[in-house]
Amino acid sequence: MRRVDAMNRDSFRQRQKILDVVRNIPPGQTASYGEVARRAGLPGRARWVARVLADNDDTLTPWHRVLRSDGRIVFPVGSASFIEQLKRLQAEGVSLQGDRVRKPPKTLDQWLWEAKS
DNA sequence: GCGGTGACTGACA
DNA sequence: CTGTCAGCCACCG
Numbered sequence: 001m002r003r004v005d006a007m008n009r010d011s012f013r014q015r016q017k018i019l020d021v022v023r024n025i026p027p028g029q030t031a032s033y034g035e036v037a038r039r040a041g042l043p044g045r046a047r048w049v050a051r052v053l054a055d056n057d058d059t060l061t062p063w064h065r066v067l068r069s070d071g072r073i074v075f076p077v078g079s080a081s082f083i084e085q086l087k088r089l090q091a092e093g094v095s096l097q098g099d100r101v102r103k104p105p106k107t108l109d110q111w112l113w114e115a116k117s
Numbered sequence: 118g119c120g121g122t123g124a125c126t127g128a129c130a
Numbered sequence: 131c132t133g134t135c136a137g138c139c140a141c142c143g
Binding site for chain 2: 032033034037044045046047048049050051053054063066068069070073074075081085
Binding site: 052 | 137138139140141
């Protein structure tokens with residue numbers, strides 16, 4: 001088998017793995033590109049995850065549950081993709097503040113503070 | 118083969 | 131909070 005063939009095969013498997021991971025994100029939950037990459041066994045390759053999702057046309061893949069590491073939607077605010085993703089997230093009951101997904105509370109104080117304001 | 122380009126990220130100012 | 135920067139690596143011309 002040629003080296004190139006082996007490379008293409010691995011590349012294909014990795015793409016599948018990435019898509020599997022994304023499909024396994026439960027509704028109402030989100031993950032960052034970096035997390036998806038790690039779960040797919042490809043630590044440090046967030047950019048590739050992004051590319052795979054961009055190329056992917058499978059409507060069953062919940063691409064909208066994938067956000068940046070800081071919890072924000074990657075697209076420019078107001079763009080068609082942004083609005084679409086926001087809509088899908090809200091439909092699943094994901095709590096958002098603007099373009100940012102509310103992070104899981106780290107401390108009780110922080111949580112209370114947010115609730116107060 | 119080489120350089121530019123991202124649906125990215127963590128660190129730092 | 132915002133902005134910059136160096137890594138990152140598959141893909142494309």
